[in-house]
Amino acid sequence: MRDKQSLHLKVQELCDCFATTDPLKEMSALHQDQDKDEAALKWIALAVLHGINANAEKISISRSNEGNVRVVAKYREAELPNPGTEIGEKIMETIRGVTHIEGDKGKTPLVVGVRDGSIEINIEVKGKQDHESVTLKFPE
Secondary structure (H helix, E strand, C coil), X not given: CCCHHHXXXXXXXXXXXXXXXXXXXXXXXXXXXXXXXXXXXXXXHHHHHHHHHCCCCEEEEEEECCCCEEEEEECCCEEXXXXXXXXXXXXXXXXXXXHCCCCCEEEEEEEEEXXXXXEEEEEEEEECCCEEEEEEECCC
């Protein structure tokens, strides 16, 4: 994986790049992306943008030990476009790389620059025997 210290900057750059797009449309096409590391970074940026645009409370991605990935946003129970198994795994790794959360669980704020401003998102990582999840909690 790329230099962990530049992952945060790359997510911010991608937020700027995709700021005027439809995040859900872009997310639904990511499973076709050949570069899974880049796709994971794009997914995180698109999730941040979707959360901002849709006034989401939180967006969670979880992966079972079998590799099944599920994405849910809380503003209404609705599944977001699934990034697929490979990208889902890379998303988990990338979030841990950006936040430096190690172990089974952890929480940390993450400030993401978007255009002329910024937003503080609380990141929560939970791991259990049969699955792990990453949740992006957006401010009210």
